[in-house]
Amino acid sequence: MEALMDLGGGFSTALTPNNLMMCFLGVFLGQLVGVLPGIGPSAAIALLLPLTFGSDPTASLIMFAGIYYGAQYGGTITSVLISVPGESSTVMTSIDGYQMAIKGRAGAALGIAAIGSFIAGTISTLGLTLLAPPLAQAALAFGPPEYFALVVLGLVALAAVSGRSVLKGVAAGVAGLLLATIGIDPQSGVSRFDFGMVWLLDGIEFIVLTVALFGVGEVLASCTAASARPVAEVKNVLPTREDWRRSRMPILRGSFVGFLIGVLPGTGATIASFIAYIMEKKLSRHPEEFGKGAIEGVAGPESSNNAAAAGALVPMLALGVPGSGTTAIILGALIMFGLRPGPELFTQNATLVWAVIASMYIGNLLLLIMNLPLAGVFARLLKVPYKWLYPPILAICLVGVFSQANSLEDCWLVVGFGAIGWAMKRFDWPAAPMVLGLVLGPMFESSLRQSLTMSHGTAFIFINRPIAAALMLAAVLFIAIPVIAGLLASRPRPVSAGEAP
Amino acid sequence: MKHRFLTGDMGFAIGWALLGLYWMVGSFDYPLWSGFAPDSGFLPLVYGTLLFLLSVAVAASLWFGEAEAEEEREPLTKSLLVLAALVVVVASLGFIGFLLPVFGLMMFIYLYIERLPLLRSAVVAGLVTASLALVFVHWLSIPLPLVTWDF
Numbered sequence: 031m032e033a034l035m036d037l038g039g040g041f042s043t044a045l046t047p048n049n050l051m052m053c054f055l056g057v058f059l060g061q062l063v064g065v066l067p068g069i070g071p072s073a074a075i076a077l078l079l080p081l082t083f084g085s086d087p088t089a090s091l092i093m094f095a096g097i098y099y100g101a102q103y104g105g106t107i108t109s110v111l112i113s114v115p116g117e118s119s120t121v122m123t124s125i126d127g128y129q130m131a132i133k134g135r136a137g138a139a140l141g142i143a144a145i146g147s148f149i150a151g152t153i154s155t156l157g158l159t160l161l162a163p164p165l166a167q168a169a170l171a172f173g174p175p176e177y178f179a180l181v182v183l184g185l186v187a188l189a190a191v192s193g194r195s196v197l198k199g200v201a202a203g204v205a206g207l208l209l210a211t212i213g214i215d216p217q218s219g220v221s222r223f224d225f226g227m228v229w230l231l232d233g234i235e236f237i238v239l240t241v242a243l244f245g246v247g248e249v250l251a252s253c254t255a256a257s258a259r260p261v262a263e264v265k266n267v268l269p270t271r272e273d274w275r276r277s278r279m280p281i282l283r284g285s286f287v288g289f290l291i292g293v294l295p296g297t298g299a300t301i302a303s304f305i306a307y308i309m310e311k312k313l314s315r316h317p318e319e320f321g322k323g324a325i326e327g328v329a330g331p332e333s334s335n336n337a338a339a340a341g342a343l344v345p346m347l348a349l350g351v352p353g354s355g356t357t358a359i360i361l362g363a364l365i366m367f368g369l370r371p372g373p374e375l376f377t378q379n380a381t382l383v384w385a386v387i388a389s390m391y392i393g394n395l396l397l398l399i400m401n402l403p404l405a406g407v408f409a410r411l412l413k414v415p416y417k418w419l420y421p422p423i424l425a426i427c428l429v430g431v432f433s434q435a436n437s438l439e440d441c442w443l444v445v446g447f448g449a450i451g452w453a454m455k456r457f458d459w460p461a462a463p464m465v466l467g468l469v470l471g472p473m474f475e476s477s478l479r480q481s482l483t484m485s486h487g488t489a490f491i492f493i494n495r496p497i498a499a500a501l502m503l504a505a506v507l508f509i510a511i512p513v514i515a516g517l518l519a520s521r522p523r524p525v526s527a528g529e530a531p
Numbered sequence: 532m533k534h535r536f537l538t539g540d541m542g543f544a545i546g547w548a549l550l551g552l553y554w555m556v557g558s559f560d561y562p563l564w565s566g567f568a569p570d571s572g573f574l575p576l577v578y579g580t581l582l583f584l585l586s587v588a589v590a591a592s593l594w595f596g597e598a599e600a601e602e603e604r605e606p607l608t609k610s611l612l613v614l615a616a617l618v619v620v621v622a623s624l625g626f627i628g629f630l631l632p633v634f635g636l637m638m639f640i641y642l643y644i645e646r647l648p649l650l651r652s653a654v655v656a657g658l659v660t661a662s663l664a665l666v667f668v669h670w671l672s673i674p675l676p677l678v679t680w681d682f
Contacts, residue, residue, distance in 0.1 A: 081671065197592065201547060201585035208554055208578040220561055220571040223554070246617070253613055253644075254605035417645040421637040422659040424617065429629060429663050433673040441621045449614055457540045479568040487567035 033163050040384030043088065044392055052089040053389045056096020057396050063097065064104015065411050066419060071101035071356045072462070073248050076240040077423070079363060080430035087367035088382045092389040094363055098356050099151060099339045099390065102299060103397050106143045106332055107408055110136055111264070119299035119335035122307040126320060126327030133323050134265075137405070141267035142277050142325055143332040144401035150285035150333035151394035154340035157289045158347075159387055162376070165348040169373035174480035175491045177372070179501035181474045184351035186505040187294075188358060189463040196512045198459045206467020207474060209234050216472065217479060229439045236362040237434050239468055242444045243461040244359070245427040247451020249420045264406040269325075277329035280310050284333030291334075292341020299335035299342070299354065306334030340390060347375060347383055355462030362469040541593050548586035554579030612644050628676045634660045 043049060063074040075094050082090035105120035110127035123143065130139040172180070185207075189199035212223045213233030224230040269277065284306040291302040310330035311320045320327050345351040350372035352358040364371045375383055401408075431444045454461050485491035492498045554575050561572030616639050620632040634656050641652035667673045 081666070083671075195589070195592075197585055197589050201582060201589060204578055204581045204585060205547060205550070208550070208575070208582055211554075211575045211578065215571045218562075218565075218571045222561060222571055222575060223557060250610045250613055251605075254609045417641075417647065418655065421640040421656070424613070424640075425633045425637060425659055425663060428617075428620065428624075428633065429667055429675065432624075432629070433667050433671070433675060436674060438621070438625050441624060445614070445617045445621055448617070452610060452614075453539070453543050457543045459543070475574055478574070483566070483568045485567075 033159055036163070036380065036384045037159050037388055039381065040386075040388030041391075043381055043385035044092065044388040048086070049089050049092050049385060049389065050392070052093040053096050053393050054396055056093035056389075057100035057103075057393045057400070058096075059093075060097040060100020060102075061104040061397065061400060061408060062411070064101035065107050065408050066414070066416075070244070070248070071097050072240075072359050073244040073423075074101070075356065075359050075363070076237070076244045077426050077430060079237050079240065079366065080434045082363075083434055087364075087369065088385050090367070091360070091363065091382065091386050094360050095343070095386050095390060096393045098360065099336065099393065100397055101356075102336050102339050103144065103147055103401055104408065106147070107140060107405065108412060110139045110143070110328070111409055112412060119303050119338070120332075121300070122303045122331035123328055123335075125307070126322070126324050129321070129323035130325065130328065134263075135323070137264050137266040138269050138273055138325065139328050140264060140405045141402060142269045142273055142329050144267070144398055144405070145269065146277065146281040146284065146329045146333040147336040147401075148394050148398040149281050150288060150337040151340060151397075152391060153285040154289040154292065154337035155387065155390045155394065157293075157337075158340050158344050158390070161293070162344045162348040162387075165344065166373040166376040169349055170377070172373060172497065173495075174477040174484065175495050175498040176501065177473065178477035178481050179492060179498040179505070180349055180351055180372075181470045181477065183501045183505040183508070184345075184349075185463060185466055185470060185474075186508045188352060188355070188466055189460070190508045190512055194458055196509060196516075199463050200509070202454070202459050202461065203463035203467045206239075206464040206469075207471045208467075209239070209464075210468050210471020210475075217476070227439075229437060234443065234468065235434065235440065236366060236465070236469055238431055238440050238443050239447055240359055240362065240465050241427050241431050242447030243451035243454070243465060245423060246444055246448025247455055247461065249423055249427075250448060250452035251455040252416065253420050255416075264409045267402050267405050273325050276325050280306075280326045280330035281333045283309065283313075284330040285337045288334030288337030289341040292338030293344045299338040302338035302341075303331035303335040306330040343390075346371070347386075348373060350375070352466060355460075355465075358462050358466040358469065362465065365469060538593070541590055544586050544590040544593065546586075548583050548590065551579045551582030551584075551586060555583060609644060613640060616640065616644075624676075630660060630664065630677045633663065 044053065059074055059078075060071060063071055074097050078093070078097075082093075102119060106123055106127070109120040109124035110131050113124045113128035127136075127139045127143070130136060169176075185203045186200065189203040190196050210233065213231050214221050221231055287306050287309065288299070288302040291305060292299065307320075307327060307330060310326045311317050314320065314324070314326055316324070339354075342352070342354045342357050346357045346361055350361065350370075352361045361371050364375075369375065369379055369382070427444060427448075428441055431440045432438065434440070451461055453459075454464075481491050482489070492502055556579075558572040558576035558579055561575070562570040563572045563576065564570055616636055620636045623632045637656035637659060638652060641647040641656065642649060664675070664677055667675050668677065
């Protein structure tokens with residue numbers, strides 16, 4: 031009940047003209063970056079960070095959240111019309127969505143995706159409204175050991191699922207932590223790894239690394255494939271009665287599954303959409319239609335990835351642990367605005383948190399309105415070749431990074447880390463854990479020091495306290511399960527009798 | 532087939548390992564422990580060691596792992612040209628401000644790398660440069676050095 035009252039307060043903040051405009055801008059930009067090739071929500075938020083300096087954190091975060099969940103809608107359009115997922119979370123949609131488009135039913139696929147996304151987004155935002163506050167309340171009892179364990183869990187969870195290799199993910203997270211040690215140690219005042227350069231005393235800014243990895247690095251990786259593709263026509267976006275009958279249960283199942291998976295740290299929308307697709311195929315009376323244009327194959331994963339996007343905000347807002355790469359950047363933005371992510375956010379910045387949550391209800395409605403009549407208009411954007419887009423993106427990266435500290439050295443850093451980001455993309459090293467490592471590095475160090483001071487130097491404090499122990503165990507499982515699964519999968523299978531050797 | 536040691540993946544993993552090694556060695560310049568808690572050098576030592584070990588493990592998995600079918604990777608030339616253009620632009624920012632290098636960067640990519648029509652390229656590059664100046668200098672009041680005499 032209290033949550034609903036707080037939500038009411040959130041609506042009164044979110045419905046002010048400025049915040050409403052930022053919400054519209056966020057979902058519009060999210061939809062746009064979801065549609066446009068070579069730029070995702072992470073890059074879009076990274077590019078917009080310098081523009082939000084000194085502005086109202088609530089309005090900025092409403093916009094960032096809008097970009098995040100709006101991109102899920104936009105990614106669907108590319109998946110259905112050209113079979114190129116705009117986001118990794120819409121990969122499953124492209125299987126049946128594109129087949130529907132080939133059969134001349136692109137409009138129905140986009141329509142059901144938009145309606146399913148709206149329903150799922152609303153259900154999961156309701157879940158966020160009800161689940162996040164008690165979780166944050168419970169987490170208020172956290173001390174330094176629990177915070178330390180939480181940071182470990184967040185890093186490990188994101189690292190373990192970000193790329194194809196757990197090793198590379200964890201290494202990238204450690205590299206981020208390592209970069210966080212550059213500059214003055216806030217505890218002792220000693221300057222570390224500054225290479226004798228005064229401008230490194232403040233360390234490496236989160237914005238610089240984010241813009242470099244997700245802006246410049248992404249451009250360098252994608253500019254080689256900058257050609258346009260043929261786009262299917264969009265007609266009749268309103269689904270038929272039969273479409274709706276076949277889609278309503280997949281939408282509901284996708285909403286709940288997506289939300290639950292999104293809540294788990296590190297999993298996010300991509301895994302949610304995979305699971306929803308597999309589940310729908312298993313439950314379907316016509317599994318043979320999957321892969322050939324089954325509308326359930328669009329409705330389930332689309333609902334699931336949108337539900338997961340809101341679900342991933344639960345651990346981020348309540349615990350300060352991001353559920354995905356993009357929420358890791360939003361977490362960095364929170365810190366950039368001088369806020370402390372974690373359970374205290376709900377008590378110390380309640381107006382901001384509830385306004386962001388309320389804006390998600392509004393944003394989902396805006397997206398539904400935008401997507402049903404305007405799907406064809408957004409589809410036309412697909413005809414803009416990437417070669418016209420990426421030079422302005424590079425220009426924005428340079429100017430944006432310079433503007434945050436008026437520093438030319440930051441421009442050099444952005445080029446250097448951009449080259450590293452390109453290599454990471456090329457060699458399949460995930461970039462999100464690196465950014466998260468840099469963001470969480472100071473909290474990691476201070477909570478470790480405080481914990482060990484409390485325990486007189488013994489590390490058993492992380493095992494003796496039940497919450498910290500549970501979080502550490504979860505972190506160990508996140509690493510161990512994929513490694514064990516990989517080892518089991520690589521073991522040669524015994525040859526059974528009758529089977530050819 | 533290219534020797535496994537000479538691949539970009541391997542070189543990248545070794546690069547990270549060397550960075551970890553540098554941090555490990557460098558951490559001994561700082562005190563490691565003070566009282567009950569770690570001091571300035573402790574976590575850099577831990578991070579450096581971890582990065583070194585993990586990167587070596589990645590390199591080892593590339594070396595000893597089953598030879599996978601080589602993935603089709605995009606050619607390097609265009610990305611390297613864009614990167615080189617960025618280096619030139621950043622090097623010139625300190626001397627001639629932002630307007631000319633940013634406009635020049637876009638024109639170079641449109642005309643030389645992408646072979647796009649001159650007039651359309653000039654219009655897009657001009658509009659983007661003007662918009663950036665408008666947004667950052669006039670709306671956000673950021674002291675962006677647009678030309679030489681702004682420094």
